[in-house]
Amino acid sequence: MDAMADPFGAYRPRLIRLAYRMLGSMSEAEDIVQEAYIRWHGTDRAAIREPGAFLSRMVTRLCLDHLKSARVRRETYIGSWLPEPVVESALDPDGEDDLSLTLMMALERLSPLERAAFLLHDVFGMDFEQVATTLDRDPAACRQLAARARKHVRDARPRFTVSSDEGRRITDAFFTASRTGDLATLQNLLAENVVAYSDGGGIRKAFLNPLLGIRRVAGFFAGAARKWDSDIPSVVYRGLIDGLPGVITRESDGELQSLALQIENGLVTAIYIVRNPEKLRHVAASAGLSEH
CATH class of the missing domain: 1.20.140.160 (PhyR, sigma-like (SL) domain)
Structure with a gap:
């Protein structure tokens, strides 16, 4: 028809x-x-x-x-429950709305x-x-x-906008510092009141409650890096994830993980990590990835 x-x-x-x-x-x-x-x-x-x-x-x-x-x-x-991550252009290729993952979280708190x-x-x-x-x-x-x-x-809504170049630079720096346990760099990248969310859905390991504040967030990533494999997982996608700069990685267990950062005034104010494989099936297809 x-x-x-x-x-x-x-x-x-x-x-x-x-x-x-x-x-x-x-x-x-x-x-x-x-x-x-x-x-x-x-x-x-x-x-x-x-x-x-x-x-x-x-x-x-x-x-x-x-x-x-x-x-x-x-x-x-x-x-923590996070919206399913959506990669750049998969949802709104014409840029008709600017609801980022941060604003999606605000919508989630509404009736x-x-x-x-x-x-x-x-x-x-x-x-x-x-x-x-x-x-x-x-x-x-x-x-x-x-x-x-x-x-x-x-x-x-964020008070400051971030350019694509700055978003990528900060995301790359945060990703490397979080996986190598570089505490000093993490502390320099994070806002004082930063909050981190991790969604594993009970299927994969994730911290159950949001982490609040620069000390707890930086300390967690620095400590976790010591427990991870020495090899930094491969980045399989780099770009916007539901309007925020981020990366998708293939982790040591073979599963995908998405990381998106809210950045304001040059500092990371929120971190959104999705590890639930049920929420990553669509993003894998959108980014041209297989799940395994």
Whole structure:
């Protein structure tokens, strides 16, 4: 069926971005959009005046339903839960939104309705009448939902931008120092209030609770380096990971690991490490890597 007869394909990238921003999982986002595709073909499309708005409503509602069970799973998740890492251009090749992993973490702290109202209005450009129809709320309530979400996102947004060259330089320096146990360099790279997260999902080793402060974070990486193999693991991808500079490595156990850094004013303020292999399957495919 051609694009004129079935416009779903033209909207699919946007729907994937919306579902991923709602769920924090690319694999789950693709499942949701596939379900929307099936339902789309069961509708009377001749009666649909605005396919894009109709499909966005459908995907949002499917995501809200999905989050009811996802919330339960995350309450029993072992250790820190981080969004599935997505490599540069795999999610938003046209740069239509600037929600980095840091801001995704801010969205995660919102209620599903707050997240949906913010994404639909602020990121995907729906007016509040359309948002209200999608969420089955009145426009005034949707404005309040979006306003609360906007404040959280604004508070989490980095105060300083980092150039690609600086991001790569700091990421390379941090990666080398963390794997060689260079405590002095680590301390020079980290902000005083740095926080580190590690997501192993109970499948691979990871620290269960976030590490807070330069002393604990630098001390952890310096100490861990003494326990790792002397060979630094190979870097198989270097670039943006969900909007942040980072690297993907092949570790000594043969599994992949992603490392993304939030950098502000020349210092690392947050470290996001994903080791859960279930969350790295999609990133492996996007970066042209095999899992083993």
